[in-house]
Amino acid sequence: MGQTAAMEDEVVPVDGARGRWFEELPVGLVVRHALSRTVTEADNTLFCALTHNPQPLHLDAEFAASTEFGQRLVNSLFTLGLVVGVSVADTTLGTTVANLGFEETTFPAPVFLGDTLHVETEVMAARGSRSRTDAGIVAFEHRAHNQRGELVCRTRRNALMRRRP
Numbered sequence: 001m002g003q004t005a006a007m008e009d010e011v012v013p014v015d016g017a018r019g020r021w022f023e024e025l026p027v028g029l030v031v032r033h034a035l036s037r038t039v040t041e042a043d044n045t046l047f048c049a050l051t052h053n054p055q056p057l058h059l060d061a062e063f064a065a066s067t068e069f070g071q072r073l074v075n076s077l078f079t080l081g082l083v084v085g086v087s088v089a090d091t092t093l094g095t096t097v098a099n100l101g102f103e104e105t106t107f108p109a110p111v112f113l114g115d116t117l118h119v120e121t122e123v124m125a126a127r128g129s130r131s132r133t134d135a136g137i138v139a140f141e142h143r144a145h146n147q148r149g150e151l152v153c154r155t156r157r158n159a160l161m162r163r164r165p
Helices: 041-050 061-065 076-091
Strands: 004-007 010-013 030-038 096-106 116-128 135-145 151-162
Touching: 030 076, 041 076, 076 116, 076 135, 076 151, 096 135, 116 151
Parallel strands: none
Antiparallel strands: 004 010, 004 030, 030 116, 096 151, 116 135, 135 151
């Protein structure tokens, strides 16, 4: 699909049909995901409705205009979900056993309606599973930047990844 992932000076083609096996996720691998996403008002409103979050900072334009942000903010959990979701095709699609959890998530800058997010994923650590010989544990760091190059989300998550059959 024309996507590439860089590890230092090496360029590794990415097969868009599936994620990567544990063996294909060396520490230091950086995948710059070709898919980017502009966040719409409908995205934010629907996510808030689905999660029963009535926060006026996300939904009320008049209220949000009176805050230090001057406009509505996108729900940060939508941002987190989008960041991880964008990474799936290039990293874990069909090759993950389980998402084991998130160690750290930060939102250094707000996401506003109309912002376009670009995501990259770095493999921070990898080790074989002690309980499953057919899998390994990978620590991913996902980072999202808006169209102005500002870091808007950073999260580190651990996933149990299948070894190549």
